[in-house]
Amino acid sequence: xxxxxxxxxxxxxxxxxxxxxxxxxxxxxxxxxxxxxxxxxxxxxxxxxxxxxxxxxxxxxxxxxxxxxxxxxxxxxxxxxxxxxxxxxxxxxxxxxxxxxxxxxxxxxxxxxxxxxxxxxxxxxxxxxxxxxxxxxxxxxxxxxxxxxxxxxxxxxxxxxxxxxxxxxxxxxxxxxxxxxxxxxxxxxxxxxxxxxxxxxxxxxxxxxxxxxxxxxxxxxxxxxxxxxxxxxxxxxxxxxxxxxxxxxxxxxxxxxxxxxxxxxxxxxxxxxxxxxxxxxxxxxxxxxxxxxxxxxxxxxxxxxxxxxxxxxxxxxxxxxxxxxxxxxxxx
Ligand SMILES: [Zn+2]
Numbered sequence: 001x002x003x004x005x006x007x008x009x010x011x012x013x014x015x016x017x018x019x020x021x022x023x024x025x026x027x028x029x030x031x032x033x034x035x036x037x038x039x040x041x042x043x044x045x046x047x048x049x050x051x052x053x054x055x056x057x058x059x060x061x062x063x064x065x066x067x068x069x070x071x072x073x074x075x076x077x078x079x080x081x082x083x084x085x086x087x088x089x090x091x092x093x094x095x096x097x098x099x100x101x102x103x104x105x106x107x108x109x110x111x112x113x114x115x116x117x118x119x120x121x122x123x124x125x126x127x128x129x130x131x132x133x134x135x136x137x138x139x140x141x142x143x144x145x146x147x148x149x150x151x152x153x154x155x156x157x158x159x160x161x162x163x164x165x166x167x168x169x170x171x172x173x174x175x176x177x178x179x180x181x182x183x184x185x186x187x188x189x190x191x192x193x194x195x196x197x198x199x200x201x202x203x204x205x206x207x208x209x210x211x212x213x214x215x216x217x218x219x220x221x222x223x224x225x226x227x228x229x230x231x232x233x234x235x236x237x238x239x240x241x242x243x244x245x246x247x248x249x250x251x252x253x254x255x256x257x258x259x260x261x262x263x264x265x266x267x268x269x270x271x272x273x274x275x276x277x278x279x280x281x282x283x284x285x286x287x288x289x290x291x292x293x294x295x296x297x298x299x300x301x302x303x304x305x306x307x308x309x310x311x312x313x314x315x316x317x318x319x320x321x322x323x324x325x326x327x328x329x330x331x332x
Contacts, residue, residue, distance in 0.1 A: 022193055023045040024045075026077070026187070027049075027050055027070055027075070027076045028049060028078065029050050029076075029077070029083075029087065030049075030057050030170070031307040032170040032176075032306065032320055033077055033078065034047055034312055034313075035312065035313060035320075037183055038314040040180060040183045040201045042197075042201050042314050043201070044194045044198070046313075053306070053307065053310070053312065054283065057084050058083070060087075062086075070090060070095045071094045075099045076091060076095045078101070079102075079167055079170065082165060083104075083167035099186060099190060101182070103182075104167060106178075108182060109178065109179075110172060110175055110178075112165065112240065113165060114252075115166065115236060115249070116252070118248050118262045119247065120233075120246070120247075120248060162256075166233070166237070168236065168237055168253065169237055171235060171241070171305060172237035172238075172240065173212070174241065175237065176317060177205075177206045183198075183202070209318070212322065215322065216322065220325055220328065223328070227247045227273070227275050228277040228278070228328065228331065229247055229292065229298075230248075230278075230303065231249070231250050231289060232252065232253065233249035233251065234249075234305045247273070248265075248275075250263065250278075250289065251284075255284065263291065267291070270292055271296055274297075275296070276299065276332050277299050277300065278293050278298050279301050279303040279328075279331060281302065281303060282302060299332075301327050301328075301330060301331035304324070305320070
């Protein structure tokens with residue numbers, strides 16, 4: 001009898017330790033992606049965050065501890081090189097044996113085109129429908145034969161090398177919901193034992209985002225129709241999700257420094273069109289925002305598309321969007 005008890009408890013101990021050992025080591029690039037992964041892993045384990053709060057993903061250098069997280073990872077979830085061009089090599093070499101999920105490249109991800117103009121004016125890229133043609137993409141990158149309405153604000157084009165799509169795709173609630181399912185599926189593939197939990201968490205996470213959408217619309221409804229300008233063009237997905245368009249961006253979506261022509265274009269709009277609010281961001285130089293604000297009645301606020309001031313974890317994503325909506329409403 002006692003022998004049987006021992007062997008049973010030995011088996012259950014073995015099973016418990018096996019379950020723990022099976023939890024995959026998961027790395028995520030930025031805090032919002034980390035948050036969605038953490039939501040899926042709730043009750044199972046915790047992912048590692050590669051790019052710490054406070055750093056700009058557009059320009060960051062990998063620390064040895066980040067390299068270690070990548071090296072040890074079984075799965076890496078990252079936005080992609082359009083957001084973090086410096087990270088592509090690291091993902092390829094350090095996470096060579098991991099299942100790497102590039103979120104911008106998933107067919108389910110809804111992508112928006114990179115916006116060029118300071119005031120988001122429509123312009124005609126003749127290659128917009130040929131996203132897969134590398135020859136056309138090269139044309140796009142050297143910008144020689146662009147058919148822009150305004151040429152004067154493109155003086156700096158020779159120096160920047162952004163992708164064709166706006167990389168800030170996590171600010172679309174639709175993408176976040178899609179990614180919850182996708183993360184659950186990828187983790188379940190390598191950790192089938194916890195698949196039930198991953199998918200249950202995905203379903204709950206999607207419901208939470210639906211509730212959040214209602215809450216954010218209620219926050220934004222009283223200030224709809226008012227106009228704002230952002231520091232860098234990072235909010236297109238948020239604008240689309242909540243039908244709340246910005247009037248312009250001081251810097252491009254890759255956060256490179258704006259040309260003097262672009263700054264004066266924005267300045268003119270803020271002065272002449274009674275823009276209600278100009279938003280700065282925690283990571284970037286507030287001097288430019290002061291320049292744009294000078295001599296106007298516009299209010300200012302600090303908007304955070306990454307969750308710099310938030311505790312990383314499962315609830316960061318919701319808090320991030322909630323805070324963005326509150327900041328906007330407060331500034332307007
Ligand atoms: Zn950005």
